[in-house]
Amino acid sequence: MKKILLLLIGMGLFVSSFAQGEYKKRPSFGIHYFLNDFKTAQSVRSIGLANTINSHKWHKTNNMTAGMAISYLQGMNNNLDFVGTLSGSFLKYPNSKVIATDNILLLEGAATLNLKLLSDKYILNPFITAGIGGSKFGGYYAAFVPLGIGAQVKIVDEVYLLLNSQYRVPVTENASYHFYHSLGVAAPLFKKPEPAPVVVPVPVVEPPKDRDGDGVLDSLDNCPDVPGLASLAGCPDRDGDGIIDSEDKCPDVPGLARYQGCPIPDTDKDGINDEVDKCPTVPGLARYQGCPIPDTDGDGVNDEEDKCINEKGPASNYGCPEISIDIIKRVNLAAKNVFFATASDKLLKQSNKRLDDVVTILNENPSFKVQIDGHTDSQGKDEYNLDLSNRRAASVKAYLVSKGIAESRLSSTGYGETKPIADNTKAAGRAQNRRVEMTLSNY
Secondary structure, eight states: OHHHHHHHHHHHHHHHTTOOGGGOOOOEEEEEEEEEEHHHHHHHHHHOHHHHHHTTOOOOGGGSEEEEEEEEEEESSSSEEEEEEEEEEEEOOOOTTSOOSSOEEEEEEEEEEEEESSOTTSSEEEEEEEEEEEEEETTEEEEEEEEEEEEEEEEETTEEEEEEEEEEEESSTTOOOEEEEEEEEEEESSOOOOOOOOOOOOOOOOOOOOTTOSSSOTTTOSSTTSOOBGGGTTBOOTTOSSSOGGGOSSTTSOOBGGGTTBOOOOTTOSSSOTTTOSSTTSOOOGGGTTOOOOOTTOSSSOTTTOSOTTSOOOGGGTTSOOOOHHHHHHHHHHHHTOOBOTTSOOBOGGGHHHHHHHHHHHHHOTTOEEEEEEEOOSOSOHHHHHHHHHHHHHHHHHHHHHTTOOGGGEEEEEOTTSSOSSOTTSHHHHHHHSEEEEEEEOO
């Protein structure tokens, strides 16, 4: 076996010594489908190759084990390629030294040399192959020598169809004789380098003139003595608004062509340019498109501060009409005539007449609202007094609601003993402090 291997290597070196490097295979990647044939190899070992063929002991492909392989190929010269192959298939290994009851992975790796009859220039190229390999099956490792023949068919430039048939001879006792038949495709791993560009000498030509050094040739420069921009035919634009300085009425402030290079004007100086200002001659605000804050009812109180924008009124009453003194007196009189049961929030009937007058006022003036405040004297606990004042104010509110006044027009609050108007140390003062106050507003 060693003699055969040495002979093949010697032949490869002999042929390669006459080869030229122009058709040397570039690093390539291959993928292969293969068949392992152990039964035919056993027959050859038993009765010889000729008797195996004559006695039809050559097994068919459906009795072989299929697998897949990948390979790395690189030309050593025109006629000699190095090939590294890793293959895998699932089978029961037919070797008495290796015990396997089920199909498991047979992993084989081989490093071989393909000695080609011709260079890669030709479409069909026969070759012989030899090398060394190793295998792993379960926990068993082995070595073998692959010997075989094959053919390389060029599909397109540097893409090849590879057919190979090997006889794998065991070197260690854990390996078995078997045939390895493969069919695959190989192509370069990397793009073919482009040839170096041919440098053509350029005749020396006198450079065009550019007097102002702005990169725009004098023949194309409308301002040849002043540095400018190529986009403006070599003319300057100090403010960068795209209008050349000689045509720009505001050369140091960016502007628009329709205003001869000046910004959009702001006649009233309110910060809103005239193009979007609906009141360009009167200072205003952006939220009113440049106009002043409106005063719908013309009472001198602008709509943002006017709580009655459709009715005239003084600023002191937030732009709402002032409530007449007579109405205020009637409401105050009603408040002074609100009476409750002692230590209770129950309204006494003698309060109804004056409260009904308040109902009349509210019905006649739909915009009016009433704030009802309850107060107590200082007798008793603070918490109790606060609660009692709240309940009494709420009772007045409830009475007005019962007479048809919308609850949204009424509000009530209790202050307890916190806002006295007389001396709590005297009975008369305490009587004055036990009170209800009603305040009218029309906003």
